[in-house]
Amino acid sequence: MSQTPVLDKAIKNVRVVRPHQPSVERLDLGIKDGKFTTIAPDIPPDQAKEVFDAQNLLGFPGVVDAHMHIGIYQPLDQDAVSESKAAAMGGVTTSLNYIRTGQYYLNKGGSYQEFFPEVLALSQGNFFVDYSYHIAPISSDHIDEMQFLFEEYGISSFKIFMFYGGYGLHGLSDQQNLFLMINKEERYDLAHFEFIMRGLTKLRERYPQAKDCISLSLHCEVAEILNAYTKIIQQDSTLTGLKAYSAARPPHSEGLAICIASYLAHETNCININLLHLSSRKAVEAALMMQTAFPHINVRREVTVGHLLLDVDTPAGLRAKVNPPIRSREDVEYLWQAVLNRQIDWIVSDHACCAAEKKVSLHYPNNIWLAKAGFGGTEYLLSGVFSEGSKRGMSYNHIAELLSWNPAQRFGLFEKGDIAVGYDADLVLLDPNESFIVRADESESQQGYTPFEGLELTGQVKSTFLRGNLIYDKGQILGSPTGRYLKRPYGVGA
Numbered sequence: 001m002s003q004t005p006v007l008d009k010a011i012k013n014v015r016v017v018r019p020h021q022p023s024v025e026r027l028d029l030g031i032k033d034g035k036f037t038t039i040a041p042d043i044p045p046d047q048a049k050e051v052f053d054a055q056n057l058l059g060f061p062g063v064v065d066a067h068m069h070i071g072i073y074q075p076l077d078q079d080a081v082s083e084s085k086a087a088a089m090g091g092v093t094t095s096l097n098y099i100r101t102g103q104y105y106l107n108k109g110g111s112y113q114e115f116f117p118e119v120l121a122l123s124q125g126n127f128f129v130d131y132s133y134h135i136a137p138i139s140s141d142h143i144d145e146m147q148f149l150f151e152e153y154g155i156s157s158f159k160i161f162m163f164y165g166g167y168g169l170h171g172l173s174d175q176q177n178l179f180l181m182i183n184k185e186e187r188y189d190l191a192h193f194e195f196i197m198r199g200l201t202k203l204r205e206r207y208p209q210a211k212d213c214i215s216l217s218l219h220c221e222v223a224e225i226l227n228a229y230t231k232i233i234q235q236d237s238t239l240t241g242l243k244a245y246s247a248a249r250p251p252h253s254e255g256l257a258i259c260i261a262s263y264l265a266h267e268t269n270c271i272n273i274n275l276l277h278l279s280s281r282k283a284v285e286a287a288l289m290m291q292t293a294f295p296h297i298n299v300r301r302e303v304t305v306g307h308l309l310l311d312v313d314t315p316a317g318l319r320a321k322v323n324p325p326i327r328s329r330e331d332v333e334y335l336w337q338a339v340l341n342r343q344i345d346w347i348v349s350d351h352a353c354c355a356a357e358k359k360v361s362l363h364y365p366n367n368i369w370l371a372k373a374g375f376g377g378t379e380y381l382l383s384g385v386f387s388e389g390s391k392r393g394m395s396y397n398h399i400a401e402l403l404s405w406n407p408a409q410r411f412g413l414f415e416k417g418d419i420a421v422g423y424d425a426d427l428v429l430l431d432p433n434e435s436f437i438v439r440a441d442e443s444e445s446q447q448g449y450t451p452f453e454g455l456e457l458t459g460q461v462k463s464t465f466l467r468g469n470l471i472y473d474k475g476q477i478l479g480s481p482t483g484r485y486l487k488r489p490y491g492v493g494a
Contacts, residue, residue: 034467062093062426091428109181127483154487213412415491
């Protein structure tokens with residue numbers, strides 16, 4: 001007589017990859033109420049209402065893509081559907097998205113008390129993966145709203161775009177107030193950045209139980225350097241395309257901004273800072289130098305899969321335009337060495353769906369200066385890191401740390417990022433031996449192209465589970481959007 005099933009689902013024959021655990025074990029995973037509840041060498045099939053055979057594929061924790069942009073170039077509710085489908089097909093189960101007031105996104109200024117509920121309303125019911133948001137305090141009033149955002153919506157991570165001080169999203173701007181939709185008396189400058197840091201320090205002091213996951217992320221480039229070099233490079237006919245764009249936003253602009261940001265963090269006792277999308281040797285070296293100079297500052301260093309897979313000679317050309325720019329092959333290899341040396345804390349996509357017509361000017365198709373910045377890539381995050389990392393001797397558990405555990409811990413997602421009892425049953429099954437050629441027409445993204453087109457990657461995502469539910473399998477998105485908004489700290493640390 002068979003016993004009454006005690007599990008909602010059993011996923012059998014998984015070669016489980018866990019962060020901080022070097023060995024890969026063949027195990028069965030028992031799931032109930034969206035959580036891993038049993039992990040054992042053999043779970044009898046009659047203990048579960050449903051059984052899924054993983055066929056000895058590698059099982060990674062669901063990927064936490066900690067740097068995405070939803071709704072930047074197309075309506076947020078539409079973008080959420082298509083781009084979270086792309087995330088799911090790549091093994092991403094949690095999407096953390098940067099958003100701000102001003103032009104692009106909702107194209108609105110004003111307070112976050114009015115702005116953010118609209119963001120959540122447009123998000124609800126449209127994400128195929130779980131999601132949350134990082135918020136950029138653009139006006140001085142926003143600094144005063146950080147406590148409200150934390151208390152009401154669980155926003156524990158904030159952002160500064162350092163180059164917006166005299167630069168727009170795509171170029172020189174002498175009308176920052178119009179671009180950012182702030183009062184003409186206000187300045188988005190170093191003093192504003194300092195006051196954001198002081199506000200964050202007060203928030204950490206007010207909520208000591210959450211102090212480790214309250215952090216500030218920075219896009220580090222200096223506007224004055226960008227402005228000066230762009231003028232020089234635009235007059236230099238020997239440089240075109242991605243090489244010109246990299247020269248116009250030179251690596252030392254990143255390095256200088258990192259030094260400024262780090263000193264301000266020291267001055268304001270803003271302990272937790274995240275240096276985003278480091279693209280060059282000079283940027284990483286500056287970050288390591290500042291960590292030595294200010295050892296009490298808890299610095300985290302991020303790179304993107306784009307900066308790890310692409311260089312200035314990529315056939316994608318201006319379709320690979322992004323801020324900070326794609327760099328030289330020497331910079332790419334230095335970034336990989338930093339990853340292998342454990343000097344990088346997590347890897348992300350910086351996904352921003354930017355349609356082809358925004359990239360390529362109809363009349364000037366080769367003009368890098370007219371192309372919008374940013375591109376999608378969340379669907380290739382795990383496969384890209386697995387493929388290129390494996391070639392360089394990167395261990396599976398290190399990949400799990402960088403793509404799941406580390407970002408989950410930093411951003412207050414305490415039941416994400418591992419395959420362990422009590423954690424959300426987020427799982428991605430990957431075939432380590434299956435190679436594929438990246439083709440944009442096979443992606444769920446609405447972008448219509450990819451700068452990764454034609455790359456051969458080894459490590460194919462076969463299935464993705466979100467809280468135990470199969471949302472992607474054998475090339476197909478399944479069901480309707482069931483992603484939940486994650487109020488942070490989320491899980492056991494809440």
